[in-house]
Amino acid sequence: MNPDAATIAAGAPIQVDLAPIAEGQDIKVFWRGKPIYISHRTKKQIQEAQSVALSSLPDPQPDSARVKAGHDQWLVVIGICTHLGCIPIAHEGNYDGFFCPCHGSQYDSSGRIRQGPAPANLAVPPYAFLTDTKIQIG
């Protein structure tokens, strides 16, 4: 009952061109049937994500562990609420990040859980920068 060969093949890595995403914008791509948010964060969002005290977070993780070094402006997260799997809405909630409409979890501009029933931060998918404007997810 594990995924069949075709399903696994369809889940192969995908490449995404970041050049068209302006600062403050974000796009949603699907990989393995999951929505992946790629956000081009503003200076303010980066600032907020880096300056928050780790001890105040339910799932402490520094912003540097959630983005690739030297690519601070790009946040890539799986847009699936860690509570019960709904899709949070970008640019909503009190933390300049994501808001899940199902049970009210709020994530900050680094995709970290700040408020609500979700137990963990939004997951970061495996990805790598091929060039400065191109990433491969998977």
Place this chain on the structure above:
Amino acid sequence: MSGPSDFQPSNPALKWIERRLPIFGLIHSSFVAYPTPRNLNYWWTFGAILSMMLALQILTGVILAMHYTPHADLAFKSVELIVRDVNYGWLLRNMHACGASMFFFAVYIHMFRGLYYGSYKEPREVLWILGVIIYLLMMATGFMGYVLPWGQMSFWGATVITNLFSAVPYFGESIVTLLWGGYSVGNPTLNRFFSLHYLLPFVIAGVVVLHIWALHVAGQNNPAGVEAKTEKDTVPFTPYATIKDAFGVSCFLIFFAWFIFYMPNYLGDADNYIPANPGVTPAHIVPEWYYLPFYAILRSIPNKLAGVVAMFSAIIILCFLPWLDSARTRSSKYRPLAKQFFWIFVVVCILLGYLGSQPPEGIYVIAGRILTVCYFAYFLIVLPLLARIETPRPVPNSIADDVLAKSKGRAATAASVMLAMVVAGSLLVGGTQNAKAEEGGSAPPAQSWSFSGPFGKYDRGSLQRGLKVYKEVCSACHGLSYVAFRNLADAGGPGYSEAQAAAFASEYKIKDGPNDQGEMFERPGRPADYFPSPFPNEQAARVANGGAAPPDLSLITKARSYKRGFPQFVIDFFSQYQEQGPDYVDAILQGFEDKVPAGVTIPEGSYYNKYFPGHAIKMPKPLSDGQVTFDDGSPATVKQYAHDVTTFLMWAAEPHMEERKRIGMQVFFFLVIFAILMYFTKRKVWADAH
């Protein structure tokens, strides 16, 4: 099943079989001669009701499966086509969908009955545990069945419930992958759920056989809770129990038919008439009403794993009930304290169900926690404690004594309890509707519709005018993809002749092909064609309309709803009000206002609409006075247009409504007479037993 039978058929052929396979003896001893306590009340007929429901679900389900397509791209449409095109498909589907709710309704009464009269106590522990297993299987079957129509609630319900298993330490993720057959809920998930949904009812049927076997070994419990000792305590199953069950079943069928024919969507969720979309989450994900108490327990615990454990424990704890409650007196009739706590427990369960339907915020979370504690306290503290401190009243010496001492006030109490159950049930259901209504828009005013109520019919003139409004205005952006031109000539529709429908179709250009040259070509429409959609795909529709794709209108009047509030939804159950969708659509069409009220900001490219949730709608005001001319002299006003096009869209969503209500009336007439006959037959049969 209660020892070897001495039954001998008189027919030689049957005798021949009986010597080789004593099946007639088995049937005779189990369902004819089998002794049942003579003081059983009507709560005991729910066993027969449940057997009938299981048979009915399997029968309708097997036929539905013949027409259903288990594929993520086709499932939603195939269900719609069952309802629209299959002979009596609407009836099969309503029976199966409402039947699931009725099945759970009956099983809850059956379980509470067992709880009240102590039917789980020695020597019936195994019987009770088999019942809990059946209940668990039912929950799994019901959940997977709800996924099959592949609407929004199906998809997101499946996502939320399968994600519960990710809370399991170490193996969680692999279990979820096994359930999905992929990296998320998708086509493989739908396929395996279909397979299992077909399998599990037969497993249930198998466990039901064991359940009945165990029942016939231990014998039935009874309201007095004392074992049958002599011949005087019992009556043979046939005709006494058979006729009583037949009366109970026919009363239950009347209740069932109320839903099938008049309120088929009362128990459902409007969001499930929107096809599944993995990119959009509904605002409130609410399970079917029968899971709500457990959903409330899940959500009241702040830790994910603990929540899942609590939810499953709430069911598994029932298995240990025979040992948690060690009181020697079975029936709560003779246990003054246990009786009160039982009713408190019933209220706790109903309130938990109500909370499960509410958004998990503020007071609801706190109330949920308190009630969760109450739920478990009943099993873990109250029952063990009562067994030690309570002094029960004396029980009758025998069942025969109980029958003689019985007061005449019994029927009245049974009736009042039944009424309380109905009210409580509708409270639960109404709660669901509460939760799924979106906040942010004013409630649309209730309109008077020609199609409301038990005798409602579509107004032909209104349907024809509505079609004209759709064709000249709405169809520029909105599709109507489940309606074919031939439907315009169907009985119960706009009342066109087949020639008129064909002429109407030929005005459209339909893309067909490929032809012999391998090219697509356009040809005039035929009656069998469906209304063409204005955009080739959702993305094109989105781009052309400022980012918001205009929804297909085939099901719009069933896919939209609004908050009715308490106590309105209880009244709705009796008044058969179910026109939330048309009210909403009509209100949206008339709700545009040029002047945005103070305090509301509308983003660029959106328009203010009084009734739209959030008030900012992407659709510009579609209708204005004088835009469409009617041949029959009806006023060319927005009010008239909105009313007519909504009537037309209601027909598009529910083309067999007139037939449904007509047959419903016949079925009701039949069932009521049948139940009355059954009642008097039962009185006659039981006359010498009292």
